[in-house]
Amino acid sequence: MEFFKKQKVGFYGLAVAAVLVLVAMIVFEVAFAGSEGFFEQQAPNAPVEVAVYSIIAIVLIAIAIVINQLNIEGVAGKVVDIIADLAIIGAGLLIGIAAYLTINAYVYDYVIVNFSDLHNGDTAVINAVSVAVASTVIYIVGFLAAVVSSCFSIAKK
Amino acid sequence: MKITKKSKQIARGLTAGFAGLLAVSIGASTLVTTYRADLDKYSSHTRFEFIPDSIPSNALDLYNHTVPDNVEVDGVKFDVTKAKGVVEYSRALSEKLAGEGQVLMKNDNNALPLKGEDKKIALLGARSYMNAFSGSMGSVTNVSEATPLPQALKDQGFTIVDETDKAYQNAYVQSIAKDVALTDEEKAALKIDKPNAGGNQDACGSGFGAVTAANYKGYQTFEPTVEALGLKAKSQKSGVAVVTVGRRSQEAGYYLPGAAGKAAPTKGNKNGTPARESTWEEEDDCLALTIQERAIIKYAKDNYAKVILLVNSDCAMDIDEVFKGGKSEVDAVLWTGLPGAYGFKATAKILDGTINPSGGLADTYEAKSSITATGQNVGYFEFANIADQKTDPDAYKLQQGSEKSLWYEAENEGIYSGYKYDETRYFDLIANPSSKANSKKGAFNGTAWNYKDDVARAFGYGLSYTQFKEEIVELNVDQAKRTVSAKIKVTNTGSTAGKHNVQLYVSVPDSNKARVQKSAIQLIDFGKTALLQPNASETIELTDISFEKFASWDSDFAHDGVKGGYVLEAGDYYFTTGNDQGAHGAVNNVLLEMGKSGLIDADGTAVTTKTSDVKKVALARVEITQSVKGALLSNQLEDMDPTLAWNLKLLSRTDWDGTFPERNSGLKSTAAMEDGLRCDVYKFTENDNNGQTVVWNAQNGLTIDAVKPAKGVFLEYDDPNLIALVQNVTLDEALRNLQCAGGSTFIALTSIGMNYDAYQNDGPMGFDGNDGAEQTCLFGDRNPANTVYDTDDTNADADNATDTWGKIAMRPMPTNVVVGSTFNKELVEESGECIGIIGLWVGNMAIWGPGSNIHRTPYNTRNHEYYSEDPILLGVMTDVYSKGGKSMGLTMAPKHYAFNDYDLNRSGIAPFLTEQDARENALRGFQYAFESENAMASMGAFGRAGAYFCSAHPGLMSGILRTEWAWNGFFVTDMVNPGYYMNARDSIAVGTDGMLTGASQAVNGWIQWNPIAEADTNNAAKGPIARSEVEKDMYFQQCLQDSIHRYLWAILNSNYVNGMVAGQTVEHKAAYDVAAESAVIGTAVLTGLSAVAYCALAVLGKED
Secondary structure (H helix, E strand, C coil): CHHHHHECHHHHHHHHHHHHHHHHHHHHHHHHHCCCCHHHHHCCCHHHHHHHHHHHHHHHHHHHHHHHHCCCCHHHHHHHHHHHHHHHHHHHHHHHHHHHHHHHHHHHHHHHHHHCCCCCCCHHHHHHHHHHHHHHHHHHHHHHHHHHHCCCCCECC | CEECHHHHHHHHHHHHHHHHHHHHHHHHHHHHHHCHHHHHHHHCCCCEEECHHHCCCCHHHHCCCCCCCCEEECCEEECCCCHHHHHHHHHHHHHHHHHHHCEEEEEHHHCCCCCHHHHEEEEECHHHCCCCCCCCCCCCCCHHHCCCHHHHHHHCCCEECHHHHHHHHHHHHHHHHCCCCCCHHHHHHCCCCCCCCCCCCEECEECCCCCCCCCCCCEEECCCCHHHHCCCCCCCCCCEEEEEEEECCCCCEECCCCHHHECCCECCCCCCCCCECCCCCCCCCCCECCHHHHHHHHHHHHHCCEEEEEEEECCCCECHHHCCCCCCCCCEEEECCCCCCCHHHHHHHHHCCCCCCCCCCCCCEECCHHHCCHHHHCCCCECCCHHHHHHCHHHHHHHCCCCCCCEEEECCCCCCCCHHHHHHHHHHHHHCHHHCCCCCCCCCCCCCCCHHHHEEECCCCCECCCCEEEEEEEEEEECCCCEEEEEEEEEECCCCCECCEEEEEEECCCCCCCCCCCCCCEEEEEEECCCECCCCEEEEEEEEEEHHHCCEEEEEEEECCEEEEEEECCEEEEEEECHHHHHHHHHHHHHHHCCCCCCECCCCCECCCCCCCEEEEEECCEEECECCCCCECCCCCHHHCHHHHCCCCCCCCCCHHHHCCCCCCCCCCCHHHHHHHCCCCCCCCCECHHHCCCCCCCCCCCCHHHHCCCCCCCCCCCCHHHHHHHCCCCHHHHHHHHHHEECCEECCEHHHCECCCEEEEECCCCCCCCCCCCCCCCCCCCCCCHHHHHHHCCCCCCCCCCCCCCCCCCCCCCCHHHHHHCCCHHHHHHHHHHHHHHHHHHCEEEEECCECCCCCCCCCCCHHHECCCCHHHHHHHHHHHHHHHHHCCCEECCEEECCCCCCCCCCCCEEECCHHHHHHHHCHHHHHHHHCCCCCEEEECCCEECCEEHHHCHHHHHHHHHHHCCCCCEEEEEECCCCCCCCHHHHHCCCCCEEECCCCCCCCCCCCCCCCCCCCCCCHHHCCCCHHHHHHEHHHHHHHHHHHHHHHHHHHCCHHHCCCCCCCEEECCCHHHHHHHHHHHHHHHHHHHHHHHHHHHHHHCEEC
């Protein structure tokens, strides 16, 4: 309990962001796998890339949180703080990249599903597009959570 | 510097936020660039324009292709230099096509035309109000232009009885209201006759994805019962009832025989789709009349003195019962087909006799299509060793979880589909009793096949309001030129003026029945008269009909060290015409000439006299070992032969009973099919292309404007300047073109001064696209040259609010079945010219059309895009339509080469058929337009050819298309889905030129065949094209350069080069270009500023 008493808004926001990124990543992987190869046609490496960027983003958030639990004084403390800040900035960048990569994978089929009849009856792809859009939305919410919470302190020193 | 902790955190947050937005902005910018062509198309953005100051005073002299000063339809002239003239011309031409294409299938006691009191009609059947004008996908009419049947009838002076009119409107609203709560206003807004391209009372299976045994979709339709309509019995039988029935057409759909083809009821919705609750008798298929349709015809017969049936369908229905002696027999039957936006005007004019019908059926109307030889193998077939494939990683890993190698269709009916089946079986029934043609197999009555019970109407059948006499006044067989020419005199012997189509048939000798199958009758050419007054005559000349058009492909014929070629057996050849009885009239003529008896017509009436002359010609054996282009003929498609792959019996005239096809389910894919099914065919090797160097980036100074042909000159494929120009293209451009050429654009090649894209659009009934969009309307100026060209018509201006002509979506033509049924080459050529004129206006240099697949079965819902079941009608119409378009500078692209004749699981299905069947039927649909070079582009099929992806089949592509036919047009696949199946490596290696992806730049994500990035070459399944592999493989480089060669040849002979002078264009960025670029710059700057602020605060600052 002491641990949580020590935490501030930034901690909770970043934790939520990390969870959302993880959820978004899983949702996207599910969508990609269910797209009958159509997403792969546009972005064959997207599952790997999205996963790598997402996991690194989560790790960076974790690093930032951990560092903010430490109470290092002096120059070393300042350097460690900067590392934590850079981790947060990096996480924001990577979440943005991951969000784009999800869009890139499904945008072509999104247009076909919504503006032509070519995917009529192709339930798997139609569902995959919907799920993939959901993953992007979750990424965006996670991104906003990360950005907003990074404007606040993470933990009491 | 003293700062607060808060300000550093805010700087941190802003930096993180803007960095993320920068990533998204860069991504968005990439997407905009990638899909630039499609964005331009759908937002009507004109990207390239001539720089006004650079337009020379003689600008119009630089136009290779211009619209004619005047065109005319039946004496009415149209000024097609004005948008108004183009629209009115297309309307008139379309109505004329529909008028000549609709077919009178029955007319007892001159029930038609309707005159005087008979013009007061009861309009029955839901389809009378919810008309289908076209397909609901693929060849979709512009409904804002459409005149529904009720309106067309009223315009023509008919009176529609209020009672039935209101009954259908009420039943329609009630069918929706029982499923959905509707306000009175919503009810009032629902109009049953609101035009809908496909007729929205129907639904049938559709989909781009996999259909399985578990997710079949059947057909269902809205047809209210007599009770629901509230129609009461009349006290006295009187008046005229017009009843309409029909079936839907659409791309990516399918009909299925049997119970699977009949869907459960569906609910209505507020959008105007009524509840669909039709039922069928158990023994009937979905192409037969529903119980409700049958009931409404009965109601009409019980209450009206005269019943006229309209058949509003491009898929031949099982409606034998409406003809003589049938339980639903009516007085007259008029096939309207899906006649386009203006076609019902022609219907109304036919009904009252203003137009005398002159069409002939493009398809046989069977009593029950599913029991014919072809019908045995229609539907869903899954390889029996799917489980093996799924568990064997080597076999199945290539499919990436998708299912592109699981379906097949083994077509062992051979050449006997459509009339070639019925008329040949009938011929043998009469002339060759030992052939067991009377077998119960395929017999509608279940006991013995016979013509009366099994065929409703023959191919080519078509009555008139007058009678015509046909005489073959001259028939010349030129053994040296290997051609036939005929003169056929047509005389109107009746009392009404009319046009008449002439169909010339041949019956070939058949002494080796067991080995090479031969149809008892074949169409070899056709023509049409002008309007003939009573007693007037016209002689139709049909010239230079190649022997090859009726020769038989003999796969065992050995010559020149190879096997396979065309043969005409020694013996007597009977040439005749069928008059209004079509193919059946012709075969009866031949049988009468042979002295046979016991002949009947489709109604079972005895036939004892010929409908026309028969010319008997004795020929010595003719062997055709070279193509028209001089290439050696040989078997190319043996791997597709189901009789070889699975030892299936081929339907043979020696024994109709013993060889009649059965349902070929449960077949297993074989080891020989493995590479094809795995889409793993071409292997990159290090080779020197037999010493022939491939030169790229020659930098010889030639640019495209310098190679542009002079006005009126056709640039030959082997023109030295063209070859030199091709060598200036870079390898990277050629690789990029693989995925950027075809579909919406032929992308610019800046290395040769081709500075703006060449635009295309889908066809064939006009230019597809959103109504009001630039790619389909006359205001469109997609070719920069047209900014000069259109200036003489201020009406055609996107910004002009009063522009009523320029903003009409130009999809004016009837569907191709109606067009084919005209049997009028000149008219169809003129419709090609009309499309070419529209192309000039819109700035489209190519159209993906006409549709040239064969009607193997009416269960294909996409038949509306193709002309006929007959290969000659199909092939000649493809050729003349292409000729018309080409004359206006439009690149015509027949689709889908080849065998794309059923859309169920079209992406992946593997049709297996004999080489004889392929060459004598499906391939003739394309052959003539390719040999004549009237078609200079083409689109491939979604499906396979045997086990290979169709565009990657070596024999079909390299062997037949590129070698035998020596065709140099640009060939693009259909829409790639996905890339490992429709893979570029295998396709380009055999003569395909482009992969239809919709991308405007190389998409780095397409690593499976990405031309620029290094691909995962170890994964053969993905069809990788790694640049490093291509650099070593000079043969493959030659294929790539051939693609560029064909690409530029088509472009340089098209309207694209209109007005082309180097350096005259300027590119206009669209709002989305500017927005994407601004977003990148803006977020980059803000990221930078935030980062600087953070650094300043974090490094230099001192926290409080």
